[in-house]
Amino acid sequence: MSSARPAVAAVVPALDAALFLGATLRSIVGQAPPVQEIVVVDDGSTDDTAVLARTMCPAATVLTGHRREGATLARARGVAATTAEWLAFCDHDDTWPPGRLAALLAAATPQASWIAGRVHLVVEPGYRPPASMLRADGTHVPYLIGASLIRRSVWDDLGGMEPFRTVGDDVDLYLRFRESGRQPALVDAVTLHLHLRPGTTTSNQLDQVATLTFDAMRAAARRRRQPGASL
Secondary structure (H helix, E strand, C coil), X not given: CCCCCCCEEEEEEECCCCCCXXXXXXXXXXXXXXXXXXXXXXXXXXXXXXHHHHHHCCCCEEECCCCCCCHHXXXXXXXXXXXXXXXXXXXXXCECCXXXXXXXXXXXXXCCCEEEEEEEEEECCCCCCCHHHHCCCCCECCCCHHHEEEEHHHHHHHCXXXXXXXXXXXXXXXXXXXXXXXXXXXXXXEEXXXXXXXXXXXXXXXXXXXXXXXXXXXXXXXXXXXXXXXX
């Protein structure tokens, strides 16, 4: 039996990310074992995002030349540029804690297809998140792909994320994963530092999360009612 570790690709969607991308890339490059592929997808930035990515991480593939179409399509482009068995994601303003990759790969059995760790909320100065969100700190939130590893074959089988969703795309993907009869593997380690600060996507869209998450759940219910759907 081979003792080689599974190959992992890290995909980072980025938009006007020059202020935060350095910390994000350092957290990815600093993982032990290392990721085999890093792809930064510049979704039409007007700052030095692409230049910074190439400078900070010369081995990374930096995709440019796209108009602003959103993180969902950026992730899809990033995945298409990789070949590794496992897919990992990190938004341009979040970070991976040390040991993140090792903790998730320890659970990468042949049966595993979605491995999720715990989320730590990093509340930056000037931002006050709602109490309901703070309750997620330190817990497992399996649908947050930034805290997870997803096997490429499962991503392909599910068709990736729905491109029309700008919020709730990870919830929709996770619901389709569960509808397929699969179960996530949960590891007892923090695998994502989710940074909350004024102006970030997560902070700006909190008011939409409940509505669009419910929309994803309604879509899941409609799929279950279709002829031949498994319950």
